Amino acid sequence: MITLSYGYRLPENKDFDFWPHLEFNIQRLAEHKHDGSDSAKIPTYNLKDATVDVLKENWVESNGVYSQTITIPVGYSPITSRIIFKATEGLLDNQVVNCDYSVSGAETITVFSLDNTYNMKAYIL
Structure with a gap:
């Protein structure tokens, strides 16, 4: 498993725990704030x-x-x-x-x- 910028998880070949990481990414997308810490900052x-x-x-x-x-x-x-x-x-x-x-x-x-x-x-x- 590779952790990308802003904490998202990218599965690699032969990762057996794919579904929990997909759920984690979906939850992270639902809760991000665009403040620069958990996602890209939006221009004012x-x-x-x-x-x-x-x-x-x-x-x-x-x-x-x-x-x-x-x-x-x-x-x-x-x-x-x-x-x-x-x-x-x-x-x-x-x-x-x-x-x-x-x-x-x-x-x-x-x-x-x-x-x-x-x-x-x-x-x-």
Whole structure:
């Protein structure tokens, strides 16, 4: 049996005690904390969702579609991040709003909406 980094166990040929070590590894996976002692440490920017305000006064209208460009916080990629939009006022407060967006730069996206009457937050995950 070989003990790997963070204490996981790797069976070798002719190890007869395979199942207890498999159970140990499963338990270790279930209880790890990503604090650097029992598993790899997670970077702090991944511990909390980033948010960006999408304000109603910044919409620009073109052919009945409203758009605005927002900057993604440092540490997040507009290409690999998942982005969810939620209203922050009125009847839709804290409700998911279906907006389209496209990547417009290394740190920016352009958000598109058919409604420009409420403020939103973009949650970058």
